[in-house]
Amino acid sequence: QVQLVESGGGLVQAGGPLRLSCAASGRTFCSYAMGWFRQAPGKEREFVATISWSGANIRYADSVKGRFTILRDNSKNTVYLQMNSLKAEDTAVYYCAVARLPGGDGSIDPGWYAYWGQGTQVTVSS
DSSP states (O other): OEEEEEOEEEETTTTEEEEEEEESSSSOTBOOOEEEEEEETSOOOOOEEEETTSSOEEEETTTTTTTTTEEEEEETTTEEEEEEEOGGGEEEEEEEEEEEEBSSSOOOOOEEEEEEEEOEEEEEEE
16 A cells, blocks of 8 residues: 655744655655655645656746755655755645656656655744
């Protein structure tokens, strides 16, 4: 059974850093693109970042570009989201996701992903 478990969320002051982790189990995802999304209260789930299976292709939402970094360690079946210079508007539940099919460069479309974690809360105080 495939399982994605996010961790690393919490309460942080504006301007501070947080590092989220997403560990996958149940199968090996080294051949699959992975992504991070977030959902704030009353808003739709939005794309944050995605990384191709090889790590060679990465995309970010404009709102986080230059502040967030997505990384993956295929030996650990884990993807990370390093978040720096956090803002109050980054407050949301953050979800990791794994692509439906192997290969590919990732997508900003949540429908492109088949597996999702349960989410981890990130709260940025201003």
